[in-house]
Amino acid sequence: MNATITGTGSALPAKILTNADLELMVDTSDEWITSRTGIKERRIAAAGEYTSTFAAEAARRAISMAGISPEELDLIIVGTVTPDFPFPSTACIIQNELGACNAVAFDVSAACSGFIYGLSIADSFIRSGRIKKALVIGAEVLSRVVDWSDRNTCILFGDGAGAAIVEAAEDLKGILSTHIFSNGSCWNLLYQPGSGSRNPATDRSVDPALFFINMEGNEVFKHAVRAMEEAALAALEANGMTASELSLFIPHQANIRIVNATAKRLALPAEKVFINLHNYGNTSAASIPIALDEANRQGWLKRGDSILLDAFGGGFTYGSALLRWQLDPLNS
Numbered sequence: 001m002n003a004t005i006t007g008t009g010s011a012l013p014a015k016i017l018t019n020a021d022l023e024l025m026v027d028t029s030d031e032w033i034t035s036r037t038g039i040k041e042r043r044i045a046a047a048g049e050y051t052s053t054f055a056a057e058a059a060r061r062a063i064s065m066a067g068i069s070p071e072e073l074d075l076i077i078v079g080t081v082t083p084d085f086p087f088p089s090t091a092c093i094i095q096n097e098l099g100a101c102n103a104v105a106f107d108v109s110a111a112c113s114g115f116i117y118g119l120s121i122a123d124s125f126i127r128s129g130r131i132k133k134a135l136v137i138g139a140e141v142l143s144r145v146v147d148w149s150d151r152n153t154c155i156l157f158g159d160g161a162g163a164a165i166v167e168a169a170e171d172l173k174g175i176l177s178t179h180i181f182s183n184g185s186c187w188n189l190l191y192q193p194g195s196g197s198r199n200p201a202t203d204r205s206v207d208p209a210l211f212f213i214n215m216e217g218n219e220v221f222k223h224a225v226r227a228m229e230e231a232a233l234a235a236l237e238a239n240g241m242t243a244s245e246l247s248l249f250i251p252h253q254a255n256i257r258i259v260n261a262t263a264k265r266l267a268l269p270a271e272k273v274f275i276n277l278h279n280y281g282n283t284s285a286a287s288i289p290i291a292l293d294e295a296n297r298q299g300w301l302k303r304g305d306s307i308l309l310d311a312f313g314g315g316f317t318y319g320s321a322l323l324r325w326q327l328d329p330l331n332s
């Protein structure tokens with residue numbers, strides 16, 4: 001049995017935080033942020049909006065595109081490091097919101113690689129014959145774990161969600177391969193110290209700093225480029241392809257310099273690289289499915305196209321998915 005993507009969706013907060021807004025909050029400038037990261041603005045959840053808010057909306061849009069009903073779903077996976085609660089999983093909350101009463105639901109903690117990990121799991125479940133229809137979501141509200149007084153990190157991140165429906169298909173091989181990797185030796189270069197069992201909320205440890213993203217930016221940058229190249233090459237090699245045969249490369253949207261360095265290593269021309277990080281910043285697990293949905297809805301993708309998704313994140317985690325697109329452009 002093969003697996004193929006039959007619908008995509010995304011959802012973003014309405015509130016926009018521009019680089020000019022950040023100039024009023026920390027010692028930074030639009031010039032610095034733009035030249036070092038490529039980011040111009042990001043979306044920020046309002047009070048009363050949670051990770052599940054955007055995850056559910058992205059899911060509804062993907063379900064609608066696929067033309068299925070929520071009861072048909074066998075599996076819901078949410079990639080997130082900013083779940084609504086430590087438990088239950090955000091996936092269980094989404095299951096309830098959608099009325100997907102026949103699905104098994106769980107979260108995957110793989111930071112920015114969460115969507116690719118989820119896609120890989122869904123693909124494996126489908127190919128083994130265990131399930132027929134999966135909903136894979138990447139969703140984050142990183143603005144709640146960012147130190148808004150730290151210019152090293154607060155300029156980078158944004159909120160939002162993206163989703164894909166993955167279905168069993170006898171003849172259509174839509175997901176050609178997935179490759180996922182972990183390198184736990186670097187876990188402490190990008191992590192959130194608080195809220196787990198090492199630093200639980202007690203009278204002594206309720207220090208807000210424990211709940212913020214902790215990142216060694218330079219080190220993360222170097223690892224990201226190497227790892228994304230490795231994951232991309234694994235996908236190409238497994239399918240006997242070269243990068244020149246790709247129709248579109250959709251990398252994790254962390255930093256334009258990471259994207260450009262990876263594309264350069266793969267000898268990919270700029271017109272084959274999908275970029276939307278200037279609008280949303282780094283939305284972690286949500287970045288690839290938001291980009292995939294935008295590429296899909298904006299008519300970048302044609303049936304038969306070879307599309308390479310490539311992620312890297314805290315853990316470290318990284319991975320790729322090579323797709324043969326099986327949907328017609330929405331406006332055709």
Ligand code: UT7
Binds near residue numbers: 037215255
């Ligand atoms: O999804 C995976 C998660 N994370 C990432 O992908 C992040 C990977 N890392 C990066 O994207 C980059 O390392 C950053 C964008 C975080 C930083 O860029 P950089 O070119 O590595 O800058 P840097 O940390 O080496 O800092 C250069 C200078 C420093 O000043 P000095 O020491 O040279 O005087 C920083 O203090 O820039 C300063 N700086 C800033 N200046 C203005 C750091 N942040 C800012 C800022 N505005 N926001």
